[in-house]
Amino acid sequence: MTGALSKVYFFLIGLFLAAPMIVVAGVSVNAKQTLAFPPKGFSLSWYGEIFLNPEWRNALFASLTLAILSAALAVAIALPLAWFLWRRIAPWANIFQLLGIAPFTLPPVITALGLLTFWATTGFYGQPWTAVVSHAIFFVTLPLVTLSLGFTAIDRSLVEAAATMGADDKTIFRTVVLPLILPYIVSGYAFAFVLSLNEYIVAYMTVGFTMETLPIKIFNALRYGYTPTMASVTILFVATAAIIFSLVARFGDLPKLLGAMSSDDT
Amino acid sequence: MRREAPQKLSDYGPLFFPATMLIVFFVVPFATMIAVSFFQRQQGGFYVPAFQFANYERFLSLFFANVLGFSLMLAVTVAICCVVLAVPFTYLLTRMRRKVQIVWLVALLSVLSLSEVIIGFAWSTLFSRTAGITNLLVMAGIMSEAKALLPSFGAVLTGMVYQAFPYTVLVLYPALVRLDPTLTEAARTLGASPIKAFFTVVVPALRNTITATLIMVFIFALGSYLLPQLLGRPQHWTLSVLITDQAIYQSNMPFAAAMAVFLVLVTLGLVALTVLAGRKGEAA
Numbered sequence: 001m002t003g004a005l006s007k008v009y010f011f012l013i014g015l016f017l018a019a020p021m022i023v024v025a026g027v028s029v030n031a032k033q034t035l036a037f038p039p040k041g042f043s044l045s046w047y048g049e050i051f052l053n054p055e056w057r058n059a060l061f062a063s064l065t066l067a068i069l070s071a072a073l074a075v076a077i078a079l080p081l082a083w084f085l086w087r088r089i090a091p092w093a094n095i096f097q098l099l100g101i102a103p104f105t106l107p108p109v110i111t112a113l114g115l116l117t118f119w120a121t122t123g124f125y126g127q128p129w130t131a132v133v134s135h136a137i138f139f140v141t142l143p144l145v146t147l148s149l150g151f152t153a154i155d156r157s158l159v160e161a162a163a164t165m166g167a168d169d170k171t172i173f174r175t176v177v178l179p180l181i182l183p184y185i186v187s188g189y190a191f192a193f194v195l196s197l198n199e200y201i202v203a204y205m206t207v208g209f210t211m212e213t214l215p216i217k218i219f220n221a222l223r224y225g226y227t228p229t230m231a232s233v234t235i236l237f238v239a240t241a242a243i244i245f246s247l248v249a250r251f252g253d254l255p256k257l258l259g260a261m262s263s264d265d266t
Numbered sequence: 267m268r269r270e271a272p273q274k275l276s277d278y279g280p281l282f283f284p285a286t287m288l289i290v291f292f293v294v295p296f297a298t299m300i301a302v303s304f305f306q307r308q309q310g311g312f313y314v315p316a317f318q319f320a321n322y323e324r325f326l327s328l329f330f331a332n333v334l335g336f337s338l339m340l341a342v343t344v345a346i347c348c349v350v351l352a353v354p355f356t357y358l359l360t361r362m363r364r365k366v367q368i369v370w371l372v373a374l375l376s377v378l379s380l381s382e383v384i385i386g387f388a389w390s391t392l393f394s395r396t397a398g399i400t401n402l403l404v405m406a407g408i409m410s411e412a413k414a415l416l417p418s419f420g421a422v423l424t425g426m427v428y429q430a431f432p433y434t435v436l437v438l439y440p441a442l443v444r445l446d447p448t449l450t451e452a453a454r455t456l457g458a459s460p461i462k463a464f465f466t467v468v469v470p471a472l473r474n475t476i477t478a479t480l481i482m483v484f485i486f487a488l489g490s491y492l493l494p495q496l497l498g499r500p501q502h503w504t505l506s507v508l509i510t511d512q513a514i515y516q517s518n519m520p521f522a523a524a525m526a527v528f529l530v531l532v533t534l535g536l537v538a539l540t541v542l543a544g545r546k547g548e549a550a
Binding site for chain 2: 006009010013014016017019020021023024026027035076077078080081083084086087088089090093096099100102103105106107108109110111112113114115116117118121133134136137140156194195198199200201204205208215216218219222230231234237238241242245246249254255258
């Protein structure tokens with residue numbers, strides 16, 4: 001009885017989560033440029049449009065470049081910081097941990113506005129690379145949290161053994177720590193990558209007038225009415241996120257990662 | 267090697283790059299924003315009294331109070347809806363097989379990572395006249411003709427609950443995973459039905475977690491800026507929308523910065539509350 005009830009509940013929640021995507025998937029295969037569901041006719045041409053239409057292709061390219069670079073920069077900031085906090089006793093350095101978590105905890109519009117005033121004041125406003133730095137700072141929380149978790153999982157006696165044998169910090173990091181922390185680097189990178197791909201407000205406020213990322217492109221296109229390419233891009237995004245998170249789950253311990261991640265946030 | 271305090275200057279080496287990046291690109295921009303909100307106020311007070319007065323007037327005006335009130339009300343409603351839906355869901359989820367859990371977690375993460383633009387577009391399609399759910403109701407003979415369900419408050423609320431629900435589940439997940447299963451078992455042994463055990467044992471045991479989650483979802487919902495624009499009417503615009511609007515379209519940076527600082531203060535106050543609730547939870 002209760003088992004059936006919880007099945008119904010899960011079905012309804014699943015339906016709620018899936019419903020908009022089902023409709024968008026249906027709309028994305030309409031044969032003509034109409035917003036109709038159930039779809040009239042069947043065509044995959046709107047998926048081709050993402051790659052064939054230069055505007056959408058450029059936006060896709062801009063988004064991918066931004067996500068690849070900013071996630072890498074976020075990891076580059078988070079890794080030495082997490083390593084230092086694990087390796088040394090320096091309570092005052094925890095302030096940087098807090099600074100790394102703050103941008104993601106505050107409403108995004110605040111980080112976006114802060115960066116907008118900053119880039120405008122320094123005269124770099126609108127340069128594409130400012131978006132990379134902005135996203136890296138905005139999403140540094142994700143690799144920072146996964147890496148901090150990764151370091152706590154490392155057995156200190158391993159490192160101690162290496163030190164006793166005469167290895168210096170650099171050698172220890174390269175030969176002992178790095179292989180153990182690698183899965184956490186990958187998942188931290190994956191989280192930052194997917195979120196950067198989808199991010200709108202920070203990208204819009206920093207480079208919105210000079211560069212179009214996919215979310216900005218969708219929003220701009222929405223103002224001028226509907227094209228089915230929006231629907232196909234949406235499905236592409238959902239699929240990308242699902243594939244990347246499935247891979248993280250496949251090669252890492254997703255429940256553990258999430259269990260510790262959220263408790264670190266609070 | 268045990269953890270030790272840094273001895274040489276070179277021991278601080280790894281800290282150099284992250285610290286520089288965070289200070290230059292987060293602390294400085296943040297300070298710039300605060301400065302802009304203050305500087306202009308003094309500047310306006312000294313040099314352009316009319317402008318300054320107008321700025322203040324707007325900040326304390328009925329319009330601003332309405333927007334703030336609406337933003338808070340909307341965020342509270344979203345937080346309550348999400349927590350009410352997510353607590354039983356997450357509880358049941360943590361009791362499932364690991365493989366099933368992972369599938370759900372991947373799905374939740376995928377929805378969570380979706381851009382607000384995409385969520386807004388997807389729901390506006392679902393609520394539209396030509397491709398919306400009303401067509402299904404027409405087909406089923408419940409409604410006579412399809413109609414658009416947006417822009418409306420209900421559409422904004424649905425979109426925001428959709429956006430915040432996965433977040434709520436992921437915030438609740440660690441606490442519920444660690445919940446001692448013997449608690450409910452004891453209740454069941456003593457003859458409570460599963461539903462009664464849930465409400466009399468699980469929910470009270472999680473009181474502090476639920477409070478903390480409500481506040482976190484509230485902050486999350488306060489940050490929503492596109493869904494009110496895409497799914498609602500101008501009267502459904504939130505403080506975040508107003509800040510963006512002032513900064514980008516009205517080019518009134520000082521006013522936007524002042525509102526942002528205000529929003530930070532509200533958020534920080536709530537984070538402090540969350541931490542307090544968490545402390546109490548640990549003590550209990």
